[in-house]
Amino acid sequence: MPSERTLVIVDAANVVGSVPDGWWRDRRAATERLRDALVPLASAGLPGHPGPAELVLVVEGRARGVASVPGVLVDPAPESGDDRITELAGAAADRVCVVVTADRELRRRVEEHGARCVGPRTVRPAPPAGTP
Secondary structure, three states: OOOOOEEEEEEHHHHHOOOOOOHHHOHHHHHHHHHHHHOOHHHHEEOOEEOOEEEEEEEOHHHOOOOOEOOEEEEEOOOOHHHHHHHHHHOOOOOOEEEEOOOHHHHHHHHOOOOEEEOHHHOOOOOOOOOO
8 A cells, every 4th residue: 555645865965066055165054944844745745746744954074973853864875875865755545645855866766666756846945036
């Protein structure tokens, strides 16, 4: 029986890097801000995928060590974040899986497993013009 909750896998490095807001000065803090911004989506869902949703934020590199919070599971990739995301999407064949990334190659890989893809602005709108 398929799970009723949509699995939303977020490519943290790609989504954090999608907005030039100074994230490079403190990648871990930027990832924590993204994690916290995702919390409401656990109940609300994404456009076209109403909640509740299971949110998994895949982190790598300097963002490892970011803790999970209620509503968002943080999954530290042992090596490549893209490989971990592909693995999670492949294991979700029995349910709706949405991957949040702008990475074309990663999109191709997860779509081979039946995942749907949306861009970073789905979960992280661009800041207003003139905002650093």
